[in-house]
Amino acid sequence: MKKQKATKRKVRFNPDNIEVTAKQGDNLLQVAINAGVAITAACGGNGTCGTCKVIIEKGEVESQLTAKLSTEEYERGVRQACQSRIITDVTVNIPVASRLERAVLTREEKEAPGAIATGWQFNPPLRKLYVELPPPTIEDNISDLDRLLRGLKKQYHLSNMSVHFSAVQKLAAALRKGKWKVTVTTLVTALKTSERQKRRLRIIDIQPGDTREQHYSLAFDIGTTTVHGQLLDLTHGRVMAHKIELNRQAGYGADVISRIAYSQKPKGLQKLQQVVVQNINNIIKELLHQTGVDRQNIGHISVAGNTTMTQLLLGLDPKYIRLTPYTPTASFFPPVRADSLGIDVGDTVNLFTFPAVASYVGGDIVSGIVGSGVYQRPELTYYIDIGTNGEIVLGNQDWLVTASCSAGPAFEGGGIRHGMVATAGAIEDCDIKPDYEPVVGTIGDAAPKGICGSGLINTVAGLLNAGIIGRNGHFNTDLDTDRVREGEDGYEYVICRADETATGQDIVITEVDIDNLMRAKAAMYAGCQTLTKSVSLTCADIERVIIAGAFGNSINVENSITIGLLPDLPRDRFTFIGNGSLLGARLTSFSTDILDDARRVAGMMTNFELSENTDFMNNYIAALFLPHTHTGEFPSVMAGERGSLKTQKGGLTV
Numbered sequence: 001m002k003k004q005k006a007t008k009r010k011v012r013f014n015p016d017n018i019e020v021t022a023k024q025g026d027n028l029l030q031v032a033i034n035a036g037v038a039i040t041a042a043c044g045g046n047g048t049c050g051t052c053k054v055i056i057e058k059g060e061v062e063s064q065l066t067a068k069l070s071t072e073e074y075e076r077g078v079r080q081a082c083q084s085r086i087i088t089d090v091t092v093n094i095p096v097a098s099r100l101e102r103a104v105l106t107r108e109e110k111e112a113p114g115a116i117a118t119g120w121q122f123n124p125p126l127r128k129l130y131v132e133l134p135p136p137t138i139e140d141n142i143s144d145l146d147r148l149l150r151g152l153k154k155q156y157h158l159s160n161m162s163v164h165f166s167a168v169q170k171l172a173a174a175l176r177k178g179k180w181k182v183t184v185t186t187l188v189t190a191l192k193t194s195e196r197q198k199r200r201l202r203i204i205d206i207q208p209g210d211t212r213e214q215h216y217s218l219a220f221d222i223g224t225t226t227v228h229g230q231l232l233d234l235t236h237g238r239v240m241a242h243k244i245e246l247n248r249q250a251g252y253g254a255d256v257i258s259r260i261a262y263s264q265k266p267k268g269l270q271k272l273q274q275v276v277v278q279n280i281n282n283i284i285k286e287l288l289h290q291t292g293v294d295r296q297n298i299g300h301i302s303v304a305g306n307t308t309m310t311q312l313l314l315g316l317d318p319k320y321i322r323l324t325p326y327t328p329t330a331s332f333f334p335p336v337r338a339d340s341l342g343i344d345v346g347d348t349v350n351l352f353t354f355p356a357v358a359s360y361v362g363g364d365i366v367s368g369i370v371g372s373g374v375y376q377r378p379e380l381t382y383y384i385d386i387g388t389n390g391e392i393v394l395g396n397q398d399w400l401v402t403a404s405c406s407a408g409p410a411f412e413g414g415g416i417r418h419g420m421v422a423t424a425g426a427i428e429d430c431d432i433k434p435d436y437e438p439v440v441g442t443i444g445d446a447a448p449k450g451i452c453g454s455g456l457i458n459t460v461a462g463l464l465n466a467g468i469i470g471r472n473g474h475f476n477t478d479l480d481t482d483r484v485r486e487g488e489d490g491y492e493y494v495i496c497r498a499d500e501t502a503t504g505q506d507i508v509i510t511e512v513d514i515d516n517l518m519r520a521k522a523a524m525y526a527g528c529q530t531l532t533k534s535v536s537l538t539c540a541d542i543e544r545v546i547i548a549g550a551f552g553n554s555i556n557v558e559n560s561i562t563i564g565l566l567p568d569l570p571r572d573r574f575t576f577i578g579n580g581s582l583l584g585a586r587l588t589s590f591s592t593d594i595l596d597d598a599r600r601v602a603g604m605m606t607n608f609e610l611s612e613n614t615d616f617m618n619n620y621i622a623a624l625f626l627p628h629t630h631t632g633e634f635p636s637v638m639a640g641e642r643g644s645l646k647t648q649k650g651g652l653t654v
């Protein structure tokens, strides 16, 4: 039977004014994400979060009235994008509450002086060597390749090199075009940590003339939420340009578990790989555009990501990552030709991915440990990457233990009534005055749209310090303020009133939100206690805390200790490192020493599976208080160093 061709439909997204062609019946959220429209989809298209609401301005979609829509909204043309199928040409408006502001995706990373790996030399694994060769004569008519290898041996004392076939294919023409002066690109292929001088080199490219100044590579951090890319100048050891995009896989699931579930659908794995490669290609295009660098001068790509992101990029079925006993396909992934994955670079460009430790402790954490130099120093360091998974590492130059804490999505605004990711308009600062009135700061100083993870921590600490909630996270309902009221999820506190917000609705924090945050912070703290106990130490023994991750950059240490997320240590022991994963990816591009170390560090890290650990469960239950059931764990908080719990009003110090 002849297959019917799907009817094409035009879809316009406002206010970005992006127009794309889609097929009749296509899912509107998928079309938006594929078109690069910055739309929120916190539940990854399951229909349960209601964050993907759009307004159909013109045309028709097929979509039901769901529990996430009021009748009034439905009549106004509001629909959940993930629950809508395209019927005719449509014009769709992304309202402010559903929009992810791109501008904030370029928020500055805080650098971390003193928390970066040291002792390495600038010796990129990708090198460019300029050679001048004598032209062949009738007396000296050895092959072009033998001539090149002879020249490299003479000029650089290099031998035992392998050659990529595509370099051989270019050789004859390049030598003659360059009048026997060429630039050879080599890549370290075998690492020998004990005999660094014996690293094996492979010739991967030949260019006519001297092109040593055009020498670049790319470093990527593939995060579950965002993809960060940097173009690196390997001649001068600097970052030339930086670009961040939302991970396009977000439309297929907000977290790694839902992405793994999607990958099991027909062609699901292929789709997830394809969209993250689109992210990478788009970032490369933008970086080249910003700098004027020629694509053919990119010689290498270094990628760090969690185990699921790495496997999805490489097209490896991640199914067993989420099935007990939680096994990744490999802990060390051999380098792969980038173009074979669909990445738009030359055919000699290798893609290096960081080794993983376990299913939920991936290359991003290894990269962070390498980049921050935790493995080089004697002091006991607690490395914490706060996100949905909440990975933690404890150790020093002699040993490293690690675990993933399953903190849940609260730190990224998930499961919170007015939660949102940290983009423009997200409330990130919230202090509460003695008269119970809040002082609010938003990202980009924009009108408030919702509350992000760091805002949530600050708000809960503020509520606790002001005595509006007790240590059990419940509201004191006897206070003289109308900000505490009864809402649809029980008691809530109004952070911003409707006339102050971008959404035209009150922004509140509910008891359920506070409970979700308490569970998330309890998982992180219990993880820290369990790891320290596993090596016969306590949290108080930690000499340094390194906080990594985009979210980590903006958290307030004092408030995080107040709620019991971070251990109560002298404040000068805390350091922010920014995107540790990208830092490690960058350093491995600059130094073969660091590249050697990456594999060694992954081998040093012992993983603790916390999900079935009794100690962890006990610690977790004890941590479900603000800051903790055992007050002795948080001496400075209980002593009221900030004038907080001691001066609580309302007598809710439970």
Ligand code: FES
Pocket (backbone or CB within 6 Å): 040, 041, 042, 043, 044, 045, 046, 047, 048, 049, 050, 051, 052, 053, 080, 081, 082, 083
């Ligand atoms: S309801 Fe559509 S993405 Fe969550």
